[in-house]
Amino acid sequence: xxxxxxxxxxxxxxxxxxxxxxxSHYHLENRIVVVEVNxxxxxxxxxxTISLSHGDVVEIIHFVGGG
Amino acid sequence: MLKISNRTFHSRLLLGTGKYPSYxxxxxxxxxxxxxxxxxxxxxxxxxADEQPNFLDLLDLSxxxxxxxxxxxxxxxxxxxxxxxxxxxxxxxxxxxxxIGDDRTxxxxxxxxxxxxxxxxxxxxxxxxxxxxxxxxxxRLEELGVHAVMPAASPIGSGKGIINPxxxxxxxxxxxxxxxxxxxxxxxxxxxFAMELGADGVLLNTAVSGAKDPVKMAQAMNLxxxxxxxxxxxxxxxxxxxxAASSPTTGMVTS
Numbered sequence: 001x002x003x004x005x006x007x008x009x010x011x012x013x014x015x016x017x018x019x020x021x022x023x024s025h026y027h028l029e030n031r032i033v034v035v036e037v038n039x040x041x042x043x044x045x046x047x048x049t050i051s052l053s054h055g056d057v058v059e060i061i062h063f064v065g066g067g
Numbered sequence: 068m069l070k071i072s073n074r075t076f077h078s079r080l081l082l083g084t085g086k087y088p089s090y091x092x093x094x095x096x097x098x099x100x101x102x103x104x105x106x107x108x109x110x111x112x113x114x115x116a117d118e119q120p121n122f123l124d125l126l127d128l129s130x131x132x133x134x135x136x137x138x139x140x141x142x143x144x145x146x147x148x149x150x151x152x153x154x155x156x157x158x159x160x161x162x163x164x165x166x167i168g169d170d171r172t173x174x175x176x177x178x179x180x181x182x183x184x185x186x187x188x189x190x191x192x193x194x195x196x197x198x199x200x201x202x203x204x205x206x207r208l209e210e211l212g213v214h215a216v217m218p219a220a221s222p223i224g225s226g227k228g229i230i231n232p233x234x235x236x237x238x239x240x241x242x243x244x245x246x247x248x249x250x251x252x253x254x255x256x257x258x259x260f261a262m263e264l265g266a267d268g269v270l271l272n273t274a275v276s277g278a279k280d281p282v283k284m285a286q287a288m289n290l291x292x293x294x295x296x297x298x299x300x301x302x303x304x305x306x307x308x309x310x311a312a313s314s315p316t317t318g319m320v321t322s
Contacts, residue, residue, distance in 0.1 A: 032123055033156075064108050
């Protein structure tokens with residue numbers, strides 16, 4: 001299945017079906033990030049249970065320097 | 068002590084985290100600044116590039132309160148979306164409402180700022196709106212229930228210092244919530260001046276990060292904010308038009 005991830009179209013490999021698996025695929029499991037799927041924020045406790053579907057728009061967001 | 072909502076801070080200097088020459092310099096600057104509140108921006112992660120360190124990873128988060136901003140938002144709705152993303156990190160519930168209304172001057176949009184503040188208060192955020200030096204807007208925001216107002220000294224990143232002390236003083240005098248002078252600070256004298264006007268705090272970024280020696284400037288700003296506050300509390304003398312001798316005018320040895 002393919003999703004739009006941070007503005008880019010990405011084909012997910014087999015075994016990447018949940019938010020948790022997506023984060024670990026990109027080695028982000030220990031980073032401070034916030035995930036939004038189709039403009040809905042996914043809380044950490046739901047990373048395991050929220051499944052991704054073809055066509056989902058996913059944003060992985062973090063804090064950067066700013067004033 | 069600076070009291071924002073139910074939080075107290077010993078430091079009255081709030082520091083931005085953008086545009087430092089390196090994380091190493093930034094870390095030292097933050098340490099010597101004595102700040103307890105650091106601002107951040109919320110952005111998409113560049114996940115397709117090689118892993119890059121993030122300044123947050125280097126911070127002892129137990130020592131700092133994070134104040135994310137809504138920079139990049141042009142409408143109240145965009146600001147609320149960014150604020151909710153920031154809060155979902157689980158690291159903060161304070162938000163600097165920043166809705167820019169003019170790209171050239173970076174001055175805030177007062178109407179969208181007011182709307183965003185109202186929406187975020189309903190969502191339970193601790194709301195600190197960044198505004199121009201508009202006295203009535205500051206009062207309207209206070210009436211809404213925001214937890215501090217943050218009028219600009221001059222345009223963001225301009226380093227022009229305090230261009231309208233009269234209006235800032237009006238805002239300070241009328242407010243019973245903290246007034247934090249945010250943006251436009253250029254040098255330590257501006258920070259000290261803001262505090263002497265009676266501001267509760269100063270928020271600055273470029274003045275430190277863009278200085279030739281950011282670590283030294285961070286220390287200078289730390290001292291300037293403290294000196295300005297002490298001066299305000301001490302109560303300065305009245306200005307006089309002409310000289311008034313400090314030494315006695317009687318008992319001269321020359322007479």
